[in-house]
Amino acid sequence: MENLKPSAEELFEQAYTYPDTDMKERYSMLIGLDEQKNKLKKILGLLVNPTGIEEWAKKHHPSAKKIIHTVLRRPPLIVLAGDVGAGKTELALTIGDEVARQEKINITLLPISLSARGNGRVGQMTQLISTAFEYTIEKAKKIKGQSGAARGAVILLVDEADALAQSRENTQMHHEDKAGVNAFIRGIDNLGNGKLPAAVLMCTNRIGSLDPAIKRRSAEVLYFNRPSKDQRLNVLNGPLQELGFNLKDVEEIVEMTGESKEFEYGFTFSDLTQRLIPSIILDAYPDKNVTPTRAKEIAKGIIPTSPFKEY
Ligand SMILES: Nc1ncnc2c1ncn2[C@@H]1O[C@H](COP(=O)(O)OP(=O)(O)OP(=O)(O)O)[C@@H](O)[C@H]1O
Ligand SMILES: [Mg+2]
Known part of the structure; x- marks a missing residue:
């Protein structure tokens, strides 16, 4: 062999x-x-x-x-x-x-x-x-x-x-x-x-x-586990404030990335860092500014990764 x-x-x-x-x-x-x-x-x-x-x-x-x-x-x-x-x-x-x-x-x-x-x-x-x-x-x-x-x-x-x-x-x-x-x-x-x-x-x-x-x-x-509201704020606040968002805008996005009527689960950590933030940036790149309005639309359009189901 x-x-x-x-x-x-x-x-x-x-x-x-x-x-x-x-x-x-x-x-x-x-x-x-x-x-x-x-x-x-x-x-x-x-x-x-x-x-x-x-x-x-x-x-x-x-x-x-x-x-x-x-x-x-x-x-x-x-x-x-x-x-x-x-x-x-x-x-x-x-x-x-x-x-x-x-x-x-x-x-x-x-x-x-x-x-x-x-x-x-x-x-x-x-x-x-x-x-x-x-x-x-x-x-x-x-x-x-x-x-x-x-x-x-x-x-x-x-x-x-x-x-x-x-x-x-x-x-x-x-x-x-x-x-x-x-x-x-x-x-x-x-x-x-x-x-x-x-x-x-x-x-x-x-x-x-x-x-x-x-x-x-x-x-x-x-x-x-999935990030809590506070943890989502923690992940998003730094990057979004750098882009000129105020706290109220950030908090709205934090809210939108939590559980919703549509989904009983919110964003994963990686949904926030590897999907949401890059999407917000790439949407504005190469010739526009990032705006909170656009960022919220993008957040709304992202479907959170479904949790791993044991069978
Ligand atoms: N607690 C966290 N804080 C900040 N960023 C995080 C956190 N967890 C994950 N991330 C982001 O998500 C990315 C993916 O995380 P990671 O690969 O460790 O996930 P995992 O738990 O191994 O998931 P899987 O079960 O799918 O393998 C990381 O590179 C990081 O950018
Ligand atoms: Mg892994």
Whole structure:
């Protein structure tokens, strides 16, 4: 049989290293995610650099020895779950910068996407997952310090992981998908048992049908939702005021991008940043000014992305 094992270049779209000022900027532009940001920073910080909690215990609870191990022994998996265009991928791509600065180490992020859309990889999912874990473990072993803090850390990002989110109990599940789930579980266990400075981030729209064995192994599930009215204001206010809109105009647009009689859901974060704002600008470009009247017409004409429905 031909050797299917992909090379690191084929496997990972692009490796990122942190600290990285561009990523720092992108992280700071994510709105309304303070809770997710803080949790992720803490958990990742400890997974990649366990000495942190030992130092904390020494200072605050010098007699606590065993209890900190319950924190340190958590499986190295964090799930980012929820609505489309809500910042899951963006946070997963940029959090490494925060953790790198906080822990004063270098971090490498290795991203793979399990999206079945058009990359012809469906049949190779198991191979893809096992190899991704192999590379991650290999890389983490190299940077694990002899004692104490690691010199660096690795984050494996498994994005668009919906293919893993169908329960194994579901008899409809394709054989290859089950094998993929099993490879994923093995990978998490291997990584955890190795006590390596590494963690896995997994993004999915379908937390409800995530395999129970994967759910059990996640140290934390972070949820992402559509922006509230305040969060929409937060996203739109800066850019629109720059264009000369007053607060009343901005608030009207905020209102229009919320739930309506027509749609029981409002705009996603990405509807605002990647559709509405660019449309407003492109409409005026190249020879007109942006006006609030035109901007409102454009907002009215955009249909919010429908929420991801679990079935
Ligand atoms: N919380 C947010 N604050 C500001 N902008 C956001 C936020 N969330 C998403 N965006 C914008 O939307 C874009 C798409 O977000 P992202 O790719 O992270 O979505 P996602 O949650 O991964 O969605 P999907 O489930 O469809 O993959 C981002 O690049 C950013 O411009
Ligand atoms: Mg995404």
